[in-house]
Amino acid sequence: MADAKIRLCVNEPLAAGQTVPLSRDQAHYLFGVMRLNTGDAIFVFNGSDGEWRAEVTAESKRAGHLVLQSQTKPQQMPPDLWLLFAPIKKARTDFIVEKATEMGSARIVPVQTRFTNSERINRDRLQAHAVEAAEQCGGTFVPEVAPLVRFDRLLADWNPERRLMFCDESLVGARASLMAAGPTTKWAIIIGPEGGFSEEERTKLQGLDFVTPVSLGPRILRADTAAVAALTLWQTVLGDW
Secondary structure, eight states: OOOOOOOOEESOHHHHHHHEEOOOHHHHHIIIIIIOTTTTTEEOOSSSEEEEEEEEEOOSSSSSSEEEEEEEEEEOOSSSEEEEOOOHHHHHHHHHHHHHHTTTSEEEEEEETTTTTTSSHHHHHHHHHHHHHHHHOOOOOOOOOOOOOOOOOOOOOOOSSEEEEOOOOOOOOOHHHHHTTOOSEEEEEEEOTOOOOHHHHHHHHEEEEEEEEOOOOSSSHHHHHHHHHHHHHHHHHSSSE
């Protein structure tokens, strides 16, 4: 049997001896793109049962089957951290979703702010990017990409038990702010749009008890850079790194 190199996210329950049917797209990828054959091995995961080594037992252009052999990784859940961001240009929004997945976000929430460039998202496409990122980075969990939500509705429905890290470009320093926020395991990070938050939005965030304002340094960062910087900061101070 060839050594397993490819990882695939599937929707089936995973256990030793389990047969996993492949969708048409998965079959095309494995057999048409990656040129796998019957007897070849891959790694599979479903977001809840860890990672498993599987063998191709049937193949065709439109379908196929895998049989699970043994678990290779236990299920590893990320911290209870959400990333909230204002959608930007298509490729850069894709980048944010991919990096949020790789860096351990548990949920990804697009937010429509006053200066958000896009009033709609292709949620299915972004979710597919999250799946691909999990496949590439070796993770066993795929974060949900939530529907686009308006800024005011987001805060109106917010559970105050979840602290919100507000990346405020007017501040200096961050580590002390996070350490002083108090013990909690539920967090979210909010990143503004390319034009920044409006004054009304900034005032609203600054007045909420569950919000922890932090700085991402003395320079203004692009929205996609800010997302990576904020996730890195949180993971370093409070996360599982």
